[in-house]
Amino acid sequence: MRLFFTLLATLMLAGTAAAQHHNHGKPSAAPEAFTATPAFGPDGTLWLVRATADKIVVVKSTDLGKTFSEPVAVTPEPMNLDWGPDARARIAVDPKGGLIVTFAIFQDKNFNGRAFFARSKDNGASFTPPRPITADKTSQRFETVAVDPSSGRVFATWLDKRNGAKARASGRAYPGAALAYAWEDGDASFGKTEIALDNTCECCRLGVAFAGPGRPAIVFRNIFPGSVRDHAVVTFKDATTPGPLRRVSADDWKIEACPHHGPTIAIAPDGSYHVAWFTDAPSRKGLFYARADNGNVPFGAPRALSSPNRQPARPYLLSDGQALHLVWKEFDGTKSVVRWQVSRDSGRQWTEARTIAETSDASDHPLLVAYGGHAYLSWLTKIEGYRLIPLENQP
Template identity: 45%
Template sequence: MALIVGSHAVPAHDMRNMPGMPGMHAGASGEETCVDLSLKCASVATPFLDAHGKLWLAWSAGGAVSIASSVDGGRHFSDPIVVGRYGSRLDAGVEAHPQLAVDEKGRMVVAYSVFKDENWNARVWVATSADGRAFSAPHPISHDAASQRFPVLAFGRDGTLFAAWIDKRTVARASQHGLVQPGAAIAYAWSRDAGATFSGEAIGEDHTCECCRLDAAIDGAGHPVVLFRKIYGVDERDHAVLTFSQDHAPLPARRVAVDHWHIEGCPHHGPALAVSADGAWHAAWMTGGEARQGLFYARSTDEGRSFSAPQPVGDAERQAGRPSLLARGRSVWLAWKEFDGERILARVRHSSDGGRTWSPDRTIGTVQGYADRPLLVGDGERVYLSWLTREHGYRLIELDAS
């Protein structure tokens, strides 16, 4: 079973997280009653390991964004702090994880989006904390009247916070002049006080997909990089990277791969990005294009000016998708999700040479019913798979490089 969005089939195991689908918070029998704010009822969860090895987890459940910490690998959590309550207006779909960033001083920033109307127009809200014990009242990242969704956050080495999001202001302006502009744009801003205020807000790239999450990383020179699905021509939606100059000016976007995916709609499927210590950029994405179909990986060693030939990842027949990437030194990890018709699989592969070669694919876990996408997270020594499922709850699974 699949839901058709535009011309893209969304797998049945992802349907429960699509915004606006009535009852889609429910999974197998009995899950319909799980509507409180607790982690056990969460639809999506985002992990972060701080400099002391403490796990922080932000999640969406019961129309609220909450956060808690764990010092024993996710087996037990502190009493959760509710960052904001929004009911059915909270954007908690499969692509809309709350974003969590922590700097070297322990200052925390949480960002997420909340719908303003029935047309998927939203506003991105930000809450901050000096130490994770209490959070500020959420404030909007932008005061523009158009829509903002799918934020990403990244702290630079100098402590400056970079934020980017999908933004509809250029679409709104075109509509005011009687023009129809497909998709959306990428807006960005900077904060020098750990998210309390933002400045330099601008549009970095126009003509992007409107419902595919972004991913972001900091490159070897300390500049942010954003991986996104760009609209080429009328309806060709392939991935590109956007980066910035030393003075924070956006540089021309560069195409990751020419997939030629012509689709009159949004695939609801975002990419993954990581930058390794040697400066290589690592990208993973799903496509249904004329050139290739499925989940793919590529790397760039020249700051995004060119990428290697896309390598297939996982089993396309099992709907491989929802990728996550993590780079530590020359070690690169790639995780993703598959569905064999009955069970959802969390799969991983590992590279010890910066993405040149990869280990055989491994299944780390299988579940029935609802499962969030598996996310990679690490500290200075260890790498983990963070996975939220209705069957097993939340798990932080340590990975080895075998």
């Protein structure tokens, strides 16, 4: 089954740019997807959801990624999958071991999307036919799901353009998209879609963490006055009440386009918030990290993660017990490398950044996943295939 990943990777292409601006003309051929998104089940099974140009499959491993099962189709028929740089199929596992997979398609040549989900109740042997997350057909993209660790409920959030369509129909301007959300209603559908915030940047991935039972916190690239596209966090007061907008940093990146480069968030056991992001503002360029003691205070001064000339990109944060892990990708002139730092005092101090993986060809974004007190780098590369690298074994 390792051969399956290597061969599949060889057939796929991936961009390496740190950020890409929105292109309103669709290319003659959509690029192949090149992603592998992980999740651990409650029994320690590693699940991966994979995408090709028009199909979604799921595989599992019971030996920490050394071997994998045969792929199981999530999409029974070919679909026009969203191939954006920040788009990917995602997978979550509920406390009972049930699987939920989400993904988006393009509905037209104007990049209007539709978000879908599928469920498996038989340990990944089969999936329900994909169903839309919401009944609205305007556009949804960059959907992500997370499981509330307290209740096991599945929370979904995405970028939604229904309010923009309504505004334009009445002759009003509406920059960007809306931040939408819904909670799964049982395991057959999602409940009513609600809008948490209007006028967010429309082409960047979202990050989700939980601040408490029924209290998701979403980090996203917002559109501030003057078309400034900086990052913000909204933390829910309860399951149905989004809290106020909290700006992460004042980079003041004014751009009339979409960076296609979203942020990442983690919330530590002590309630501290941690965010990492990319910016190309005049005042600071590259990847940055900031922390806040809790959800009610401003974030501290941003800390640069790397030199801009190393093309740092795609940060990812994970809180695992008392350890806080942070990875990102760089280019050293000949190879793409994954850099890693860990903090054991809630982000106040960090180890020196070190390289834990590298490749000389195309690669997916570096991701982090944890099970049983152990954290791992999850990384798909064209040459090496899929790798699950234990972080505790790093020097």
